[in-house]
Amino acid sequence: MGSYYMGIDTSAYTTSIAVVDEFHKLMFDGRALLKVKHGDRGLRQQEAIFQHISNIPCIIDSLSNEIDISKIKTVSASVKPRNNKESYMPVFKVAQGQAFIISKIINSEYKEFSHQEGHIAAGVLGSNLINSEKFLAFHISGGTTELLLVEDNIRNYSIKIIGGTRDISAGQLIDRIGVKLDLMFPCGKEMDILSSDGFIVQKKIPINTYGTWINFSGAESFFYRIIEEKIYSKKDISNSVFFCVANSLANVVIQAIKLYDINDVLIIGGVASNTFLREVLCEKINKSGLGNVYFPIESYCTDNAIGTAFLGAVKDGEKTFGGL
Template sequence: MDSYHLGVDTSAYTTSVAVLNTEGRIIIDLRKPLKVKKGSLGLRQQEAVFQHINNLPEMFSLIAEEIDVKKIKTISASIKPRNVIDSYMPVFKVAQGHAFILAKTLGVDYKEFSHQDGHIAAGILNCSIQYLKRFLALHISGGTTELLLIENKKNNFSIEHIGGTLDISAGQLIDRIGIELGLPFPCGPYLDELSINGSFIKKNIPVSTNRTWINFSGPETFLKRIIKQKIVRPENIALELFNCIAKSLSNIIEDAIRVYKIKDILVIGGVGSNNYIRKKLEETIVKKGIGKLFFPDRILCTDNAVGIAYLGLTKDGI
Protein backbone atom coordinates (compact mmCIF):
# COMPACT_ATOMS: atom_id res chain seq x y z
CA MET A 1 0.00 0.00 0.00
CA ASP A 2 1.35 3.42 -0.97
CA SER A 3 2.09 5.74 1.94
CA TYR A 4 2.69 9.46 2.29
CA HIS A 5 5.40 11.62 3.84
CA LEU A 6 4.41 15.12 4.96
CA GLY A 7 6.78 18.05 5.49
CA VAL A 8 6.16 21.42 7.16
CA ASP A 9 8.38 24.49 6.78
CA THR A 10 7.70 27.95 8.26
CA SER A 11 10.55 30.16 7.07
CA ALA A 12 11.01 33.90 7.38
CA TYR A 13 8.81 34.65 4.37
CA THR A 14 6.88 31.52 3.33
CA THR A 15 4.50 29.02 4.91
CA SER A 16 4.78 25.68 3.11
CA VAL A 17 3.46 22.14 3.44
CA ALA A 18 4.26 19.27 1.07
CA VAL A 19 3.40 15.60 0.65
CA LEU A 20 5.50 13.00 -1.19
CA ASN A 21 4.71 9.35 -1.86
CA THR A 22 7.05 6.41 -1.21
CA GLU A 23 8.66 6.86 -4.65
CA GLY A 24 9.57 10.46 -3.83
CA ARG A 25 6.99 11.92 -6.20
CA ILE A 26 5.51 15.25 -5.19
CA ILE A 27 1.80 14.77 -4.47
CA ILE A 28 1.05 18.14 -2.83
CA ASP A 29 3.14 21.32 -2.75
CA LEU A 30 1.40 24.18 -0.95
CA ARG A 31 3.06 27.55 -0.32
CA LYS A 32 1.83 30.89 0.91
CA PRO A 33 4.19 33.88 0.90
CA LEU A 34 3.94 36.03 4.00
CA LYS A 35 2.64 39.56 3.49
CA VAL A 36 5.22 42.35 3.76
CA LYS A 37 4.30 46.04 3.81
CA LYS A 38 5.41 48.05 0.79
CA GLY A 39 8.78 49.72 1.31
CA SER A 40 9.70 47.38 4.15
CA LEU A 41 12.86 45.26 4.13
CA GLY A 42 11.12 42.34 5.81
CA LEU A 43 8.99 41.15 8.71
CA ARG A 44 9.58 41.09 12.43
CA GLN A 45 9.63 37.55 13.77
CA GLN A 46 6.42 37.98 15.76
CA GLU A 47 4.61 39.20 12.63
CA ALA A 48 5.84 36.19 10.66
CA VAL A 49 4.89 33.77 13.44
CA PHE A 50 1.36 35.18 13.54
CA GLN A 51 0.92 34.74 9.77
CA HIS A 52 2.25 31.16 9.88
CA ILE A 53 -0.20 30.26 12.65
CA ASN A 54 -3.04 31.61 10.52
CA ASN A 55 -1.88 29.90 7.31
CA LEU A 56 -1.29 26.33 8.49
CA PRO A 57 -4.88 25.30 9.41
CA GLU A 58 -6.09 26.13 5.89
CA MET A 59 -3.19 24.17 4.37
CA PHE A 60 -3.78 21.12 6.56
CA SER A 61 -7.46 21.25 5.62
CA LEU A 62 -6.58 21.20 1.91
CA ILE A 63 -4.28 18.21 2.46
CA ALA A 64 -7.05 16.30 4.25
CA GLU A 65 -9.26 16.88 1.19
CA GLU A 66 -6.61 15.61 -1.25
CA ILE A 67 -5.21 12.48 0.44
CA ASP A 68 -6.19 9.83 2.95
CA VAL A 69 -4.37 11.07 6.06
CA LYS A 70 -4.45 7.53 7.48
CA LYS A 71 -1.78 6.69 4.88
CA ILE A 72 0.67 9.28 6.21
CA LYS A 73 3.77 7.45 7.48
CA THR A 74 6.04 10.30 8.59
CA ILE A 75 5.60 13.97 9.44
CA SER A 76 8.73 16.15 9.42
CA ALA A 77 9.42 19.76 10.30
CA SER A 78 12.15 22.33 9.80
CA ILE A 79 12.99 23.44 13.34
CA LYS A 80 15.89 25.87 12.86
CA PRO A 81 17.80 27.68 10.07
CA ARG A 82 20.90 25.45 10.05
CA ASN A 83 21.93 22.22 11.72
CA VAL A 84 24.45 23.83 14.06
CA ILE A 85 24.47 24.74 17.76
CA ASP A 86 22.69 28.01 18.61
CA SER A 87 20.94 28.22 15.22
CA TYR A 88 17.50 29.55 16.09
CA MET A 89 14.62 31.62 14.71
CA PRO A 90 11.16 31.82 16.32
CA VAL A 91 9.36 31.21 13.02
CA PHE A 92 10.50 27.60 12.92
CA LYS A 93 8.83 26.87 16.26
CA VAL A 94 5.51 27.09 14.39
CA ALA A 95 6.42 24.21 12.04
CA GLN A 96 7.91 22.22 14.91
CA GLY A 97 4.85 22.56 17.15
CA HIS A 98 2.20 21.93 14.50
CA ALA A 99 4.03 18.97 12.94
CA PHE A 100 4.66 17.38 16.35
CA ILE A 101 1.01 17.68 17.40
CA LEU A 102 -0.22 16.30 14.08
CA ALA A 103 2.21 13.35 14.19
CA LYS A 104 1.21 12.44 17.74
CA THR A 105 -2.49 12.75 16.88
CA LEU A 106 -2.13 10.44 13.89
CA GLY A 107 0.30 8.12 15.69
CA VAL A 108 3.02 8.35 13.02
CA ASP A 109 6.77 8.96 13.03
CA TYR A 110 7.91 12.52 13.70
CA LYS A 111 11.28 13.81 12.43
CA GLU A 112 13.16 17.10 12.67
CA PHE A 113 15.54 18.76 10.22
CA SER A 114 16.98 22.19 9.57
CA HIS A 115 15.69 24.61 6.94
CA GLN A 116 19.04 24.33 5.15
CA ASP A 117 18.75 20.51 5.17
CA GLY A 118 15.42 20.99 3.39
CA HIS A 119 16.96 23.18 0.69
CA ILE A 120 19.65 20.59 0.02
CA ALA A 121 17.09 17.77 -0.11
CA ALA A 122 14.83 19.69 -2.51
CA GLY A 123 17.90 20.26 -4.70
CA ILE A 124 18.92 16.60 -4.93
CA LEU A 125 15.36 15.29 -5.39
CA ASN A 126 15.18 13.35 -8.69
CA CYS A 127 18.75 14.43 -9.46
CA SER A 128 21.82 12.22 -9.95
CA ILE A 129 23.76 14.15 -7.29
CA GLN A 130 21.65 12.41 -4.61
CA TYR A 131 23.79 9.29 -5.13
CA LEU A 132 27.11 11.05 -4.43
CA LYS A 133 28.72 10.61 -1.02
CA ARG A 134 30.38 14.06 -1.07
CA PHE A 135 29.63 17.23 -3.00
CA LEU A 136 29.75 21.00 -2.66
CA ALA A 137 26.64 23.13 -2.24
CA LEU A 138 26.17 26.85 -2.75
CA HIS A 139 23.25 28.06 -0.62
CA ILE A 140 22.16 31.53 -1.79
CA SER A 141 18.90 32.82 -0.37
CA GLY A 142 17.36 35.84 1.33
CA GLY A 143 19.44 35.59 4.48
CA THR A 144 22.15 33.11 3.54
CA THR A 145 25.12 32.95 1.21
CA GLU A 146 27.15 29.92 2.23
CA LEU A 147 29.50 27.54 0.45
CA LEU A 148 29.14 24.09 1.98
CA LEU A 149 30.95 20.76 1.93
CA ILE A 150 28.27 18.06 2.14
CA GLU A 151 28.67 14.46 3.24
CA ASN A 152 25.53 12.58 2.29
CA LYS A 153 25.12 10.24 5.27
CA LYS A 154 22.34 7.79 6.08
CA ASN A 155 20.88 9.67 9.04
CA ASN A 156 21.23 13.19 7.61
CA PHE A 157 23.64 15.51 5.81
CA SER A 158 26.94 16.31 7.51
CA ILE A 159 27.61 19.93 6.57
CA GLU A 160 30.85 21.92 6.84
CA HIS A 161 30.68 25.67 6.23
CA ILE A 162 33.72 26.41 4.03
CA GLY A 163 32.89 29.79 2.49
CA GLY A 164 30.30 32.41 1.69
CA THR A 165 29.78 36.03 2.72
CA LEU A 166 31.44 37.78 5.63
CA ASP A 167 28.88 40.60 5.79
CA ILE A 168 25.50 40.69 4.04
CA SER A 169 24.10 37.84 1.95
CA ALA A 170 23.45 37.98 -1.79
CA GLY A 171 19.73 38.02 -1.05
CA GLN A 172 20.08 40.96 1.33
CA LEU A 173 22.11 42.85 -1.27
CA ILE A 174 19.41 42.22 -3.88
CA ASP A 175 16.60 43.36 -1.59
CA ARG A 176 18.43 46.47 -0.40
CA ILE A 177 19.13 47.59 -3.96
CA GLY A 178 15.59 46.70 -5.04
CA ILE A 179 14.03 48.73 -2.22
CA GLU A 180 16.33 51.63 -3.14
CA LEU A 181 14.86 51.42 -6.65
CA GLY A 182 11.32 51.43 -5.23
CA LEU A 183 10.52 47.78 -5.96
CA PRO A 184 8.28 45.52 -3.80
CA PHE A 185 9.87 43.15 -1.28
CA PRO A 186 11.16 40.53 -1.89
CA CYS A 187 12.82 42.23 -4.85
CA GLY A 188 14.55 39.33 -6.62
CA PRO A 189 11.86 38.48 -9.22
CA TYR A 190 11.34 42.15 -10.12
CA LEU A 191 15.06 42.80 -10.55
CA ASP A 192 15.39 39.57 -12.54
CA GLU A 193 12.73 40.83 -14.96
CA LEU A 194 14.34 44.28 -15.14
CA SER A 195 17.80 42.88 -15.90
CA ILE A 196 16.61 41.19 -19.10
CA ASN A 197 16.65 44.56 -20.89
CA GLY A 198 19.73 45.88 -19.09
CA SER A 199 23.09 46.95 -20.50
CA PHE A 200 26.46 47.11 -18.79
CA ILE A 201 27.71 50.48 -17.54
CA LYS A 202 31.27 51.77 -17.88
CA LYS A 203 31.99 52.08 -14.15
CA ASN A 204 33.43 48.96 -12.56
CA ILE A 205 31.44 47.60 -9.61
CA PRO A 206 33.86 46.34 -6.95
CA VAL A 207 34.07 42.56 -6.56
CA SER A 208 35.58 41.63 -3.20
CA THR A 209 36.52 37.96 -2.74
CA ASN A 210 39.29 36.28 -0.77
CA ARG A 211 39.59 32.55 -1.41
CA THR A 212 36.11 31.18 -0.59
CA TRP A 213 34.83 34.33 1.12
CA ILE A 214 32.90 37.36 -0.19
CA ASN A 215 32.17 40.89 1.02
CA PHE A 216 29.07 42.52 -0.52
CA SER A 217 29.04 45.78 1.47
CA GLY A 218 31.28 47.47 -1.13
CA PRO A 219 28.96 46.71 -4.07
CA GLU A 220 25.99 47.82 -1.94
CA THR A 221 27.55 51.24 -1.27
CA PHE A 222 28.59 51.62 -4.92
CA LEU A 223 25.16 50.78 -6.34
CA LYS A 224 23.26 52.93 -3.85
CA ARG A 225 25.45 55.88 -4.76
CA ILE A 226 24.69 55.38 -8.46
CA ILE A 227 20.97 55.12 -7.74
CA LYS A 228 21.01 58.41 -5.82
CA GLN A 229 22.78 60.11 -8.73
CA LYS A 230 19.92 59.05 -11.06
CA ILE A 231 22.23 58.75 -14.04
CA VAL A 232 21.84 55.01 -14.67
CA ARG A 233 18.63 53.29 -15.75
CA PRO A 234 17.16 50.74 -13.28
CA GLU A 235 17.47 47.85 -15.73
CA ASN A 236 21.21 48.54 -16.10
CA ILE A 237 21.64 48.64 -12.33
CA ALA A 238 19.81 45.29 -12.06
CA LEU A 239 22.11 43.71 -14.64
CA GLU A 240 25.25 45.06 -12.98
CA LEU A 241 24.01 43.83 -9.61
CA PHE A 242 23.52 40.27 -10.79
CA ASN A 243 26.78 40.32 -12.74
CA CYS A 244 28.66 41.36 -9.60
CA ILE A 245 27.02 38.59 -7.57
CA ALA A 246 27.71 35.99 -10.26
CA LYS A 247 31.38 36.98 -10.54
CA SER A 248 31.78 36.78 -6.76
CA LEU A 249 30.14 33.36 -6.58
CA SER A 250 32.21 32.06 -9.49
CA ASN A 251 35.41 33.14 -7.74
CA ILE A 252 34.67 31.27 -4.51
CA ILE A 253 33.41 28.17 -6.33
CA GLU A 254 36.63 27.96 -8.35
CA ASP A 255 38.73 28.25 -5.22
CA ALA A 256 36.70 25.57 -3.41
CA ILE A 257 37.07 23.17 -6.34
CA ARG A 258 40.82 23.76 -6.33
CA VAL A 259 41.19 23.24 -2.56
CA TYR A 260 38.75 20.36 -1.96
CA LYS A 261 39.17 18.56 -5.31
CA ILE A 262 35.39 18.17 -5.66
CA LYS A 263 33.83 19.24 -8.96
CA ASP A 264 30.15 18.57 -8.24
CA ILE A 265 28.32 21.67 -6.99
CA LEU A 266 24.65 21.90 -6.05
CA VAL A 267 23.15 25.41 -6.22
CA ILE A 268 20.21 25.93 -3.84
CA GLY A 269 18.15 28.76 -2.36
CA GLY A 270 15.89 31.42 -3.84
CA VAL A 271 18.70 33.44 -5.43
CA GLY A 272 19.69 30.25 -7.25
CA SER A 273 16.58 30.64 -9.41
CA ASN A 274 17.89 33.89 -10.93
CA ASN A 275 18.22 33.59 -14.70
CA TYR A 276 21.36 35.69 -15.14
CA ILE A 277 23.25 34.15 -12.23
CA ARG A 278 22.51 30.65 -13.50
CA LYS A 279 23.67 31.55 -17.01
CA LYS A 280 26.85 33.26 -15.80
CA LEU A 281 27.81 30.40 -13.48
CA GLU A 282 27.31 27.96 -16.36
CA GLU A 283 29.64 30.07 -18.53
CA THR A 284 32.38 30.46 -15.93
CA ILE A 285 32.30 27.03 -14.27
CA VAL A 286 30.77 24.44 -16.60
CA LYS A 287 31.71 25.60 -20.10
CA LYS A 288 35.32 26.13 -19.03
CA GLY A 289 35.43 22.56 -17.68
CA ILE A 290 36.15 23.69 -14.12
CA GLY A 291 33.23 21.89 -12.48
CA LYS A 292 29.73 20.47 -12.83
CA LEU A 293 26.73 22.45 -11.56
CA PHE A 294 23.40 20.99 -10.47
CA PHE A 295 20.45 23.39 -10.49
CA PRO A 296 17.07 22.29 -9.09
CA ASP A 297 13.89 23.30 -10.88
CA ARG A 298 13.38 26.98 -10.16
CA ILE A 299 10.23 26.27 -8.17
CA LEU A 300 12.31 24.10 -5.81
CA CYS A 301 14.94 26.80 -5.23
CA THR A 302 12.67 29.05 -3.20
CA ASP A 303 11.57 28.13 0.34
CA ASN A 304 9.44 25.00 0.30
CA ALA A 305 8.51 21.96 2.38
CA VAL A 306 9.23 19.46 -0.42
CA GLY A 307 12.78 18.89 0.81
CA ILE A 308 11.59 18.42 4.40
CA ALA A 309 9.06 15.80 3.26
CA TYR A 310 11.77 14.06 1.19
CA LEU A 311 14.06 13.95 4.22
CA GLY A 312 11.26 12.33 6.21
CA LEU A 313 11.18 9.62 3.54
CA THR A 314 14.96 9.10 3.26
CA LYS A 315 16.73 10.23 6.46
CA ASP A 316 16.53 9.67 10.22
CA GLY A 317 16.60 13.31 11.31
CA ILE A 318 18.51 15.48 13.75
Protein backbone atom coordinates in the same frame (compact mmCIF):
# COMPACT_ATOMS: atom_id res chain seq x y z
CA MET B 1 -1.03 0.58 0.16
CA GLY B 2 1.70 3.17 -0.49
CA SER B 3 2.99 5.60 2.12
CA TYR B 4 3.16 9.38 2.17
CA TYR B 5 5.71 11.65 3.87
CA MET B 6 4.79 15.18 4.95
CA GLY B 7 7.15 18.10 5.50
CA ILE B 8 6.43 21.46 7.15
CA ASP B 9 8.66 24.52 6.88
CA THR B 10 7.93 27.97 8.34
CA SER B 11 10.79 30.17 7.16
CA ALA B 12 11.22 33.93 7.41
CA TYR B 13 8.90 34.63 4.45
CA THR B 14 7.07 31.45 3.40
CA THR B 15 4.69 28.95 5.02
CA SER B 16 5.19 25.58 3.29
CA ILE B 17 3.71 22.09 3.54
CA ALA B 18 4.61 19.31 1.10
CA VAL B 19 3.90 15.61 0.73
CA VAL B 20 5.89 13.05 -1.27
CA ASP B 21 5.17 9.38 -1.79
CA GLU B 22 7.48 6.40 -1.18
CA PHE B 23 8.97 6.86 -4.65
CA HIS B 24 9.68 10.53 -3.86
CA LYS B 25 7.03 11.77 -6.25
CA LEU B 26 5.60 15.13 -5.19
CA MET B 27 1.96 14.67 -4.22
CA PHE B 28 1.22 18.06 -2.64
CA ASP B 29 3.01 21.41 -2.53
CA GLY B 30 1.23 24.15 -0.61
CA ARG B 31 2.87 27.50 0.07
CA ALA B 32 1.83 30.93 1.26
CA LEU B 33 4.14 33.94 1.02
CA LEU B 34 4.17 36.15 4.09
CA LYS B 35 3.05 39.71 3.46
CA VAL B 36 5.54 42.58 3.81
CA LYS B 37 4.44 46.22 3.71
CA HIS B 38 5.66 48.19 0.72
CA GLY B 39 8.92 49.95 1.54
CA ASP B 40 9.82 47.58 4.38
CA ARG B 41 12.91 45.36 4.15
CA GLY B 42 11.50 42.42 6.08
CA LEU B 43 9.30 41.20 8.92
CA ARG B 44 9.80 41.03 12.64
CA GLN B 45 9.75 37.49 13.97
CA GLN B 46 6.47 37.97 15.86
CA GLU B 47 4.79 39.26 12.69
CA ALA B 48 6.03 36.26 10.71
CA ILE B 49 4.93 33.81 13.41
CA PHE B 50 1.41 35.28 13.41
CA GLN B 51 1.15 34.90 9.63
CA HIS B 52 2.46 31.31 9.74
CA ILE B 53 -0.15 30.36 12.36
CA SER B 54 -2.84 31.92 10.17
CA ASN B 55 -1.62 30.23 6.97
CA ILE B 56 -1.23 26.64 8.15
CA PRO B 57 -4.96 25.79 8.61
CA CYS B 58 -5.72 26.94 5.04
CA ILE B 59 -2.89 24.83 3.59
CA ILE B 60 -3.87 21.80 5.68
CA ASP B 61 -7.46 22.17 4.46
CA SER B 62 -6.26 22.07 0.83
CA LEU B 63 -4.01 19.09 1.60
CA SER B 64 -6.84 17.09 3.19
CA ASN B 65 -8.92 17.56 0.03
CA GLU B 66 -6.16 16.30 -2.25
CA ILE B 67 -4.53 13.33 -0.50
CA ASP B 68 -5.46 10.51 1.86
CA ILE B 69 -4.06 11.67 5.21
CA SER B 70 -4.27 8.15 6.64
CA LYS B 71 -1.38 7.16 4.33
CA ILE B 72 1.05 9.64 5.94
CA LYS B 73 3.80 7.60 7.59
CA THR B 74 6.08 10.44 8.70
CA VAL B 75 5.64 14.13 9.49
CA SER B 76 8.90 16.11 9.39
CA ALA B 77 9.63 19.71 10.33
CA SER B 78 12.33 22.25 9.63
CA VAL B 79 13.08 23.28 13.21
CA LYS B 80 16.08 25.61 12.88
CA PRO B 81 18.08 27.42 10.20
CA ARG B 82 21.19 25.19 10.26
CA ASN B 83 22.16 21.77 11.50
CA ASN B 84 24.03 22.82 14.65
CA LYS B 85 23.10 23.21 18.32
CA GLU B 86 23.38 27.00 18.42
CA SER B 87 21.17 27.61 15.39
CA TYR B 88 17.80 29.13 16.31
CA MET B 89 15.07 31.30 14.83
CA PRO B 90 11.61 31.67 16.41
CA VAL B 91 9.64 31.23 13.16
CA PHE B 92 10.70 27.58 12.93
CA LYS B 93 9.02 26.81 16.25
CA VAL B 94 5.71 27.03 14.36
CA ALA B 95 6.67 24.18 12.02
CA GLN B 96 8.10 22.19 14.91
CA GLY B 97 4.96 22.49 17.03
CA GLN B 98 2.44 21.94 14.23
CA ALA B 99 4.32 18.93 12.80
CA PHE B 100 4.56 17.31 16.24
CA ILE B 101 0.85 17.82 16.93
CA ILE B 102 -0.17 16.44 13.52
CA SER B 103 2.07 13.38 13.94
CA LYS B 104 0.45 12.56 17.28
CA ILE B 105 -3.09 13.04 15.97
CA ILE B 106 -2.58 10.76 12.94
CA ASN B 107 -0.25 8.36 14.82
CA SER B 108 2.75 8.81 12.50
CA GLU B 109 6.48 9.17 13.04
CA TYR B 110 7.90 12.63 13.75
CA LYS B 111 11.31 13.81 12.48
CA GLU B 112 13.30 17.04 12.66
CA PHE B 113 15.70 18.60 10.17
CA SER B 114 17.18 22.02 9.56
CA HIS B 115 15.91 24.49 6.97
CA GLN B 116 19.29 24.31 5.22
CA GLU B 117 19.08 20.51 5.01
CA GLY B 118 15.66 20.93 3.39
CA HIS B 119 17.12 23.21 0.73
CA ILE B 120 19.92 20.74 0.04
CA ALA B 121 17.51 17.82 -0.20
CA ALA B 122 15.18 19.72 -2.56
CA GLY B 123 18.19 20.40 -4.79
CA VAL B 124 19.44 16.82 -4.65
CA LEU B 125 15.98 15.46 -5.49
CA GLY B 126 15.89 14.85 -9.24
CA SER B 127 19.58 15.58 -9.86
CA ASN B 128 22.61 13.40 -10.51
CA LEU B 129 23.71 14.13 -6.95
CA ILE B 130 21.10 11.75 -5.56
CA ASN B 131 23.80 9.05 -5.38
CA SER B 132 26.61 11.34 -4.22
CA GLU B 133 28.09 10.97 -0.74
CA LYS B 134 30.12 14.20 -0.82
CA PHE B 135 29.63 17.43 -2.75
CA LEU B 136 29.79 21.21 -2.45
CA ALA B 137 26.63 23.26 -1.98
CA PHE B 138 26.17 27.01 -2.21
CA HIS B 139 23.19 28.18 -0.15
CA ILE B 140 22.14 31.59 -1.48
CA SER B 141 18.95 33.08 -0.06
CA GLY B 142 17.57 36.23 1.52
CA GLY B 143 19.68 35.96 4.65
CA THR B 144 22.28 33.34 3.75
CA THR B 145 25.26 33.10 1.43
CA GLU B 146 27.20 30.04 2.60
CA LEU B 147 29.50 27.73 0.67
CA LEU B 148 29.17 24.26 2.20
CA LEU B 149 31.00 20.96 2.19
CA VAL B 150 28.21 18.37 2.43
CA GLU B 151 28.56 14.70 3.36
CA ASP B 152 25.58 12.37 3.48
CA ASN B 153 25.10 10.63 6.82
CA ILE B 154 22.45 8.12 7.83
CA ARG B 155 20.22 10.43 9.88
CA ASN B 156 21.31 13.93 8.88
CA TYR B 157 23.71 15.72 6.60
CA SER B 158 27.17 16.60 7.83
CA ILE B 159 27.58 20.23 6.77
CA LYS B 160 30.69 22.37 7.10
CA ILE B 161 30.82 26.04 6.14
CA ILE B 162 33.91 26.58 3.96
CA GLY B 163 33.11 29.96 2.42
CA GLY B 164 30.44 32.53 1.64
CA THR B 165 30.09 36.14 2.74
CA ARG B 166 31.76 37.95 5.62
CA ASP B 167 29.20 40.76 5.71
CA ILE B 168 25.78 40.94 4.04
CA SER B 169 24.35 38.05 2.03
CA ALA B 170 23.72 38.07 -1.71
CA GLY B 171 19.97 38.11 -1.01
CA GLN B 172 20.32 41.10 1.30
CA LEU B 173 22.28 42.99 -1.36
CA ILE B 174 19.58 42.26 -3.94
CA ASP B 175 16.69 43.16 -1.62
CA ARG B 176 18.31 46.35 -0.29
CA ILE B 177 19.01 47.62 -3.80
CA GLY B 178 15.52 46.57 -4.89
CA VAL B 179 13.86 48.47 -2.04
CA LYS B 180 16.04 51.48 -2.90
CA LEU B 181 14.63 51.18 -6.44
CA ASP B 182 11.11 51.26 -4.89
CA LEU B 183 10.37 47.60 -5.67
CA MET B 184 8.27 45.32 -3.46
CA PHE B 185 10.18 43.22 -0.91
CA PRO B 186 11.41 40.53 -1.48
CA CYS B 187 12.77 41.99 -4.70
CA GLY B 188 14.65 39.15 -6.40
CA LYS B 189 11.95 37.96 -8.78
CA GLU B 190 11.01 41.45 -10.01
CA MET B 191 14.67 42.40 -10.42
CA ASP B 192 15.26 39.18 -12.37
CA ILE B 193 12.51 40.19 -14.81
CA LEU B 194 13.83 43.75 -15.06
CA SER B 195 17.42 42.61 -15.60
CA SER B 196 16.51 40.59 -18.71
CA ASP B 197 16.13 43.86 -20.66
CA GLY B 198 18.98 45.71 -18.93
CA PHE B 199 22.68 46.29 -19.58
CA ILE B 200 25.69 46.39 -17.29
CA VAL B 201 26.42 49.95 -16.14
CA GLN B 202 29.47 51.59 -17.65
CA LYS B 203 31.38 51.78 -14.40
CA LYS B 204 33.74 49.42 -12.61
CA ILE B 205 31.50 47.25 -10.45
CA PRO B 206 33.26 46.16 -7.23
CA ILE B 207 33.69 42.39 -7.01
CA ASN B 208 35.47 41.67 -3.73
CA THR B 209 36.44 38.02 -3.30
CA TYR B 210 39.37 36.38 -1.55
CA GLY B 211 39.72 32.63 -1.55
CA THR B 212 36.28 31.20 -0.86
CA TRP B 213 34.93 34.37 0.78
CA ILE B 214 33.02 37.42 -0.49
CA ASN B 215 32.35 40.96 0.75
CA PHE B 216 29.21 42.61 -0.64
CA SER B 217 29.12 45.80 1.48
CA GLY B 218 31.31 47.68 -1.01
CA ALA B 219 28.96 46.71 -3.82
CA GLU B 220 25.99 47.88 -1.73
CA SER B 221 27.54 51.34 -1.30
CA PHE B 222 28.41 51.45 -5.02
CA PHE B 223 24.83 50.72 -6.13
CA TYR B 224 23.39 53.20 -3.63
CA ARG B 225 25.59 55.89 -5.18
CA ILE B 226 24.60 55.20 -8.77
CA ILE B 227 20.92 55.08 -7.84
CA GLU B 228 21.29 58.56 -6.31
CA GLU B 229 22.95 59.76 -9.55
CA LYS B 230 19.71 58.93 -11.43
CA ILE B 231 21.64 58.15 -14.62
CA TYR B 232 20.86 54.45 -15.00
CA SER B 233 17.52 52.71 -15.34
CA LYS B 234 16.13 50.15 -12.92
CA LYS B 235 16.72 47.53 -15.62
CA ASP B 236 20.42 48.38 -15.95
CA ILE B 237 20.96 48.53 -12.20
CA SER B 238 19.20 45.19 -11.72
CA ASN B 239 21.32 43.62 -14.45
CA SER B 240 24.47 45.01 -12.87
CA VAL B 241 23.57 43.75 -9.38
CA PHE B 242 23.18 40.22 -10.72
CA PHE B 243 26.43 40.59 -12.69
CA CYS B 244 28.19 41.44 -9.42
CA VAL B 245 26.58 38.57 -7.49
CA ALA B 246 27.05 35.95 -10.20
CA ASN B 247 30.72 36.72 -10.82
CA SER B 248 31.47 36.87 -7.10
CA LEU B 249 29.88 33.46 -6.61
CA ALA B 250 31.71 32.01 -9.61
CA ASN B 251 35.06 33.18 -8.25
CA VAL B 252 34.66 31.42 -4.91
CA VAL B 253 33.12 28.26 -6.39
CA ILE B 254 36.14 27.87 -8.67
CA GLN B 255 38.47 28.32 -5.70
CA ALA B 256 36.53 25.71 -3.67
CA ILE B 257 36.62 23.16 -6.51
CA LYS B 258 40.40 23.50 -6.68
CA LEU B 259 40.93 23.59 -2.91
CA TYR B 260 38.76 20.58 -2.00
CA ASP B 261 39.16 18.62 -5.25
CA ILE B 262 35.38 18.13 -5.49
CA ASN B 263 33.81 18.72 -8.90
CA ASP B 264 30.10 18.64 -8.06
CA VAL B 265 28.48 21.86 -6.82
CA LEU B 266 24.79 22.25 -5.96
CA ILE B 267 23.38 25.80 -5.96
CA ILE B 268 20.39 26.14 -3.61
CA GLY B 269 18.19 28.85 -2.09
CA GLY B 270 15.92 31.49 -3.57
CA VAL B 271 18.68 33.40 -5.37
CA ALA B 272 19.60 30.18 -7.21
CA SER B 273 16.52 30.67 -9.39
CA ASN B 274 18.01 33.81 -10.96
CA THR B 275 18.47 33.50 -14.72
CA PHE B 276 21.66 35.59 -14.97
CA LEU B 277 23.34 33.71 -12.12
CA ARG B 278 22.61 30.35 -13.73
CA GLU B 279 24.02 31.46 -17.07
CA VAL B 280 27.24 32.85 -15.60
CA LEU B 281 27.97 29.86 -13.36
CA CYS B 282 27.27 27.37 -16.16
CA GLU B 283 29.46 29.36 -18.55
CA LYS B 284 32.39 29.71 -16.15
CA ILE B 285 32.31 26.25 -14.55
CA ASN B 286 30.38 23.67 -16.58
CA LYS B 287 31.40 24.80 -20.07
CA SER B 288 34.99 25.49 -19.03
CA GLY B 289 35.32 21.92 -17.76
CA LEU B 290 36.23 22.97 -14.21
CA GLY B 291 33.34 21.11 -12.60
CA ASN B 292 29.64 20.36 -12.64
CA VAL B 293 27.15 22.90 -11.31
CA TYR B 294 23.63 21.70 -10.57
CA PHE B 295 20.53 23.84 -10.08
CA PRO B 296 17.15 22.69 -8.74
CA ILE B 297 14.10 23.46 -10.85
CA GLU B 298 13.02 27.01 -10.11
CA SER B 299 10.11 26.08 -7.83
CA TYR B 300 12.48 24.00 -5.68
CA CYS B 301 14.89 26.95 -5.16
CA THR B 302 12.64 29.21 -3.14
CA ASP B 303 11.66 28.25 0.41
CA ASN B 304 9.61 25.06 0.39
CA ALA B 305 8.88 21.93 2.42
CA ILE B 306 9.59 19.48 -0.41
CA GLY B 307 13.13 18.74 0.76
CA THR B 308 11.94 18.28 4.35
CA ALA B 309 9.28 15.80 3.22
CA PHE B 310 11.88 13.98 1.10
CA LEU B 311 14.26 13.72 4.05
CA GLY B 312 11.48 12.22 6.13
CA ALA B 313 11.17 9.49 3.52
CA VAL B 314 14.85 8.65 3.06
CA LYS B 315 16.47 9.41 6.42
CA ASP B 316 15.06 6.31 8.00
CA GLY B 317 18.08 4.39 9.24
CA GLU B 318 19.46 3.28 5.90
CA LYS B 319 22.08 5.02 3.73
CA THR B 320 20.22 7.84 2.05
CA PHE B 321 21.26 8.26 -1.55
CA GLY B 322 23.77 5.50 -2.22
CA GLY B 323 21.13 2.93 -1.30
CA LEU B 324 18.30 4.22 -3.50
